[in-house]
Amino acid sequence: MEIFRIQAAPDEIARIIASGPPQVMAIGDFDGVHAGHRKVLLTAVENAETHELAPAVMTFHPHPREVLGHPQYRDSLTPIEDKLRLFEALGLKRVYLVGFDESFAQLSPEQFVEDILVSGKLASVVVGFDFTFGHRGAGSPQRLKELAQGRFGVEVVSPYHLNGEKVSSTLIRESLANGQVEKAARLLERPYSITGKVVAGEGRGSTIGIPTANVETTEGYVIPGRGVYAVRFLHDGQWHFGVMNIGWKPTFAKKEGAISLETHLFDFNKKIYGDEVSIRFIGFIRHERKFGSAEELVAQIGKDIVSAKEMLS
Numbered sequence: 001m002e003i004f005r006i007q008a009a010p011d012e013i014a015r016i017i018a019s020g021p022p023q024v025m026a027i028g029d030f031d032g033v034h035a036g037h038r039k040v041l042l043t044a045v046e047n048a049e050t051h052e053l054a055p056a057v058m059t060f061h062p063h064p065r066e067v068l069g070h071p072q073y074r075d076s077l078t079p080i081e082d083k084l085r086l087f088e089a090l091g092l093k094r095v096y097l098v099g100f101d102e103s104f105a106q107l108s109p110e111q112f113v114e115d116i117l118v119s120g121k122l123a124s125v126v127v128g129f130d131f132t133f134g135h136r137g138a139g140s141p142q143r144l145k146e147l148a149q150g151r152f153g154v155e156v157v158s159p160y161h162l163n164g165e166k167v168s169s170t171l172i173r174e175s176l177a178n179g180q181v182e183k184a185a186r187l188l189e190r191p192y193s194i195t196g197k198v199v200a201g202e203g204r205g206s207t208i209g210i211p212t213a214n215v216e217t218t219e220g221y222v223i224p225g226r227g228v229y230a231v232r233f234l235h236d237g238q239w240h241f242g243v244m245n246i247g248w249k250p251t252f253a254k255k256e257g258a259i260s261l262e263t264h265l266f267d268f269n270k271k272i273y274g275d276e277v278s279i280r281f282i283g284f285i286r287h288e289r290k291f292g293s294a295e296e297l298v299a300q301i302g303k304d305i306v307s308a309k310e311m312l313s
């Protein structure tokens with residue numbers, strides 16, 4: 001898969017698209033690369049295969065909402081490296097990472113089509129039913145068809161529903177906030193996962209007999225809601241099972257503070273400070289709460305471990 005990181009000048013984007021073979025290109029943000037996004041991306045891959053063209057995708061990085069100041073969306077379900085890995089797994093061969101900025105945001109829908117898409121190498125583009133483009137998102141899929149004037153095909157993919165709900169990044173964010181990681185996994189068609197580095201905590205874990213690897217995420221990930229989860233934990237190429245707490249440890253902290261992500265790994269006793277790890281959320285066990293003593297907390301964690309092992313087996 002070839003990755004083209006492009007600053008926003010439209011002629012530069014058009015030139016890079018035109019430097020490749022004839023293509024079918026999906027366009028979108030694809031935050032989460034969820035079941036609905038997969039349908040759009042796989043449509044591009046399949047159309048390309050049928051006509052012996054190259055499957056491509058154009059996405060925006062940094063995320064438009066980040067640039068245009070919607071702070072609630074600063075964090076993502078799939079920071080760029082994760083997104084790229086998922087694109088590759090779906091069979092995409094060319095990725096245009098367009099650096100979205102204030103001037104790019106000014107492009108009209110007409111300019112977006114004339115200056116970028118009519119590059120001579122796009123056989124067709126594939127977008128989702130709610131795709132918007134151009135200044136203030138004024139362009140719709142219908143408008144895209146009109147503006148294309150037959151110079152490239154436009155395929156619009158209808159919404160994907162699961163159990164009567166429309167799959168969306170927002171629905172996944174809400175599910176995660178409520179601890180519903182099983183639901184998020186169904187919407188994503190894979191467990192929600194985060195990557196980060198093991199950092200030192202307060203050193204209390206080992207003293208209460210439950211060492212925990214505290215993880216600081218490397219990029220702006222959406223973090224699931226406070227609670228205890230069954231997780232798979234990738235360290236040094238090996239998957240381990242564990243039980244994770246997300247929260248501010250009300251049993252010990254005097255007041256609400258920074259959220260920590262700590263995982264107790266089963267059958268493990270290595271020091272792994274500083275190492276990069278990935279965590280997959282498999283099941284929700286319970287909410288975080290304040291216990292009367294460390295002993296009560298430890299007894300509960302013993303039960304959490306039993307629950308986690310059941311979920312993970």
Ligand SMILES: Cc1cc2nc3c(=O)[nH]c(=O)nc-3n(C[C@H](O)[C@H](O)[C@H](O)COP(=O)(O)O)c2cc1C
Pocket residue numbers: 201202203204205206210212214228243244245248249250251252262263264287288289290291297301304
């Ligand atoms: C499975 C698990 C569940 C936990 N549940 C709670 C909880 O409900 N309430 C709480 O105050 N702390 C909870 N904790 C956090 C512990 O208080 C924390 O791991 C311990 O204080 C060690 O902190 P340290 O790593 O900063 O040294 C939990 C930890 C684990 C591993």
Ligand SMILES: Nc1ncnc2c1ncn2[C@@H]1O[C@H](COP(=O)(O)OP(=O)(O)O)[C@@H](O)[C@H]1O
Pocket residue numbers: 198199200201202203204205206207210211212213214263264265266267268269270271272273
């Ligand atoms: N079973 C285990 N699960 C998680 N971390 C472990 C385990 N065994 C050893 N460790 C190591 O010990 C550290 C946790 O020790 P702990 O006393 O909880 O201190 P901290 O406050 O730094 O989390 C982890 O960061 C990791 O390097």
